[in-house]
Amino acid sequence: MGPATGSGSSLVSVGSTADVVRLVLVVTLLALAAAAVHRWGGLGHSGATLTAAARATVQLGVVGLLIAAVLGSWWLTLAFVALMLGVASLTAGRRVLPGRGTWWAAAPVCIGAVPVGVALAASGVIPLRPVALVPILGILIGNAMTATTLAGKRTLDALTTRHGEFEAGQSIGLVDRDAALLVAREDAALALVPGMDQTRTVGLVTLPGAFVGTLLGGATPLEAAAVQLVVLAALLLVQALAVVAMLELVARGRIGDYGRRTD
Secondary structure: OOOOOOHHHOOOOOOOHHHHHHHHHHHHHHHHHHHHHHHHHOOOOHHHHHHHHHHHHHHHHHHHHHHHHHHOOHHHHHHHHHHHHHHHHHHHHHHHOOOOOHHHHHHHHHHHHHHHHHHHHHHOOOOOOHHHHHHHHHHHHHHHHHHHHHHHHHHHHHHHHOHHHHHHHHHOOOOHHHHHHHHHHHHHHHHHHHHHHHHHHEOOOEOOHHHHHHHHOOOOHHHHHHHHHHHHHHHHHHHHHHHHHHHHHHHOOOOOOOOOOOO
């Protein structure tokens, strides 16, 4: 028998030129197909889809080349985590309210991801090593970003479409914050639904990335399941913190303008 090629520990092989060419073709065709569906369905994001795929290709390629150096130094690891937080905050801010209040979105992202990540590291459940912490923190930050975006957009949309209810709250003596919370709290809470559904159906509908990655890294199925359980429980807290923080920022007028009193 010939030497092992590593196919047993990798879902996608890039060990030869043919493998790389095949990967590029598949990713390109998938992105083009997604853009075509956007255009056909009138969704309006065909160009953004191609741009997102191209950025992902470049960014993952750079990370793949540099990650060994990053994980070899705690200072570089911390800098990389700070970069992840900054990009997540900027992305969420631009989605929620382009051009205005962008950096306020850093608060929900950090409030959600940072304390939970520190708690996991301090608990000893996750090994205090860059190779373990970076992917876990990446998952936490990414989900905090998504929860921040969804909560912000839903809150602002609710306060726009149901502005009459907000004014009714003001008319009965509620302060702006309380009137805004009364109108928008349920809409903001919808941002938590995807995370809760993922947790409810894990193992039955999907095998999330932490489980698969840990399994491919050589862990037993039970160990991989334990890691995924910790991640999912952490994500429930991350998303809840991010949604509450974003709701408060909008309700207090730090993000958006939904008709607060000027007198």
